Amino acid sequence: MQAMKSGKGVAFAVFGVALSCAASAHASVTISSAATTNMTCSGGVCAPTAKNAVLNVGDLETLLASGNVTVTTTGTGVQASDIDIKSALGWSSAGALSLLAKKSIEIASPVSITGLSGLTVTTGTKGTFSFGKKGSVTFSNLSSKLIINGGTYTLVGDIQTLASDIAANPNGDFALAGNYDASGWGGSTPIPTIFNGTFEGLGNTISNLDIARAALVNGFYYQALFAVLGATGTVADIGLVNVSVTTSVKNVGAATLVGVSSGTIMFCYASGVVVSKKEGGPGGLVGGNSGTIANSYAAVTVTGGKGRNGLPTGGLVAENSGNIVKSYATGATNGSSAGGLVGQNYGDISSSYAKGNVSGLVGGGLVGFNSGAVTDSYALGNAKGGVSGGLIGEASGTISNSYAMGNVTGSNDAGGLVGDNGATISFSYSTGTVTGAATIGGLIGDDEAQPGSITDSYWDTDTSGIMNLGQGAGNIANDPGITGLTTAQFQSGLPAGFDPTVWAENANIDDGFPYLLANPPAK
Numbered sequence: 001m002q003a004m005k006s007g008k009g010v011a012f013a014v015f016g017v018a019l020s021c022a023a024s025a026h027a028s029v030t031i032s033s034a035a036t037t038n039m040t041c042s043g044g045v046c047a048p049t050a051k052n053a054v055l056n057v058g059d060l061e062t063l064l065a066s067g068n069v070t071v072t073t074t075g076t077g078v079q080a081s082d083i084d085i086k087s088a089l090g091w092s093s094a095g096a097l098s099l100l101a102k103k104s105i106e107i108a109s110p111v112s113i114t115g116l117s118g119l120t121v122t123t124g125t126k127g128t129f130s131f132g133k134k135g136s137v138t139f140s141n142l143s144s145k146l147i148i149n150g151g152t153y154t155l156v157g158d159i160q161t162l163a164s165d166i167a168a169n170p171n172g173d174f175a176l177a178g179n180y181d182a183s184g185w186g187g188s189t190p191i192p193t194i195f196n197g198t199f200e201g202l203g204n205t206i207s208n209l210d211i212a213r214a215a216l217v218n219g220f221y222y223q224a225l226f227a228v229l230g231a232t233g234t235v236a237d238i239g240l241v242n243v244s245v246t247t248s249v250k251n252v253g254a255a256t257l258v259g260v261s262s263g264t265i266m267f268c269y270a271s272g273v274v275v276s277k278k279e280g281g282p283g284g285l286v287g288g289n290s291g292t293i294a295n296s297y298a299a300v301t302v303t304g305g306k307g308r309n310g311l312p313t314g315g316l317v318a319e320n321s322g323n324i325v326k327s328y329a330t331g332a333t334n335g336s337s338a339g340g341l342v343g344q345n346y347g348d349i350s351s352s353y354a355k356g357n358v359s360g361l362v363g364g365g366l367v368g369f370n371s372g373a374v375t376d377s378y379a380l381g382n383a384k385g386g387v388s389g390g391l392i393g394e395a396s397g398t399i400s401n402s403y404a405m406g407n408v409t410g411s412n413d414a415g416g417l418v419g420d421n422g423a424t425i426s427f428s429y430s431t432g433t434v435t436g437a438a439t440i441g442g443l444i445g446d447d448e449a450q451p452g453s454i455t456d457s458y459w460d461t462d463t464s465g466i467m468n469l470g471q472g473a474g475n476i477a478n479d480p481g482i483t484g485l486t487t488a489q490f491q492s493g494l495p496a497g498f499d500p501t502v503w504a505e506n507a508n509i510d511d512g513f514p515y516l517l518a519n520p521p522a523k
Contacts, residue, residue, distance in 0.1 A: 028082040031054075036054055041055075046060070047073075048075040061090070083105045085111060086108050087109050089112070090110075095117060107131050114140040116141045119137065119144075119145075137204075152173065158182075162174060163191050173198045179204050185209055187211070189213070189215035193227070195226055196231070201235075209240065222260060223252050226258045226261075228259060245282070247278070247282065248277050252281075255318070257270055269297045282313055284315045288320075292322055302335070313360065314329070315330070315358075316354075324347070327341075329356060330356050332381075333358045333360075336361050336362070337360060339367040340356050364383055365379030365392075366404070367391070369392075369395075374397070375401055378391070380405050384410070389445065397424075398423060399423050399424070401499075411437060412439065415445035415474065416460075417429070420446045437474070442466040444482070445474045445475075452481070455481045456495070458485050460490060463487060490514070504517050
């Protein structure tokens, strides 16, 4: 969520005491260091008197010292949308805080609850509960109460307790009460239970976790913080920092966060290293996904086994048959079928990207092998391998509104966008240098798709090093649907067929090349 802006304001009353104020904007109730404005507090309830309101964090802490407080977006004849906590908030009294929003709640600064108290969070049906980069909730007393959208959560302070609690109640709701340093763990997968409950990280981190051994679950090996996330399971708002996972078992689902998931993972991230010493399919965040991964990322170096059986290696996910949306990966990836984001994709990838360099028998800047759908996505890393593509190494399925800017080197087939193509491709482009392959094309190395499968797709003849306008594909001269453009032509306006409600150009963004409005380049 984007932080809310502040504006002008008037006075409000706390239990009948008038306070002068300064206001916020964007139809939100903002809790910040600014003066309180457009808010009224009475009987333990603070409500807006205008759609844009500010509640001073010190005023709120004073109220909490005296008892329970509810902050709501619904006032008399007034309806704001979100609640945003933008300044550090803390209290040690028994007073409990309830946040009640019509839509979403974002915690962008630390919230520290040091006494035996409680926090209740309620969002709208279409709203989200999320954390900014500096946002978190910490509890000093694990007996404090946490309720999120009606669910009561058990607070835990370490992974040993989390593992034992989940083993006793695999459908329960749990939350991490603060940052946890897992140095010295050096053991097997911490949570070998099939988890179908909810784990809420509250914006906190688990750092220095070393997962040295796989766990056997229902006849399969998994090596990650969570072995298996079931279809009704959710993991949210947790960061794994400096994690090390090294596998020595064949065909293991290895990753930092989840070995295999059919549930929901959102607002999660990881940094560290994942290494498969034998033939395996490691992922930076998740090994195998058939559920949903949203608003998550991995900055993990991922190395797969050296076998030639096509096992996938992915910067975010090794193998995906579910949905990945608004997610990305930045680490280097090496393996048999290697992708900067996903090793092998059979599902849907949208509004996502990858920045890390990729190498493998099949290598793609975003996806190694694809037979699913890739939309509104891009890759910036270099790709190298036998079959290599700036976006996808080997492709079937569909690719639309996507692009690649990394350099491509291949020994067999190499293309700026796709190495070996059997996909339907539309409204896409590539700019990277393409070299080294037996079959080489500006956009596609070897095009095996049905005639007419490619429309309104382009490569840069200057940056690619392939200036022959008939060499958009390496095996078909003047392959229909592929057009070569100079850098100047790219920068002079959107290519023909590119929808201006999807694409835009700006001289200060991506060197003036087209970028996706729904997935702009990361700053």
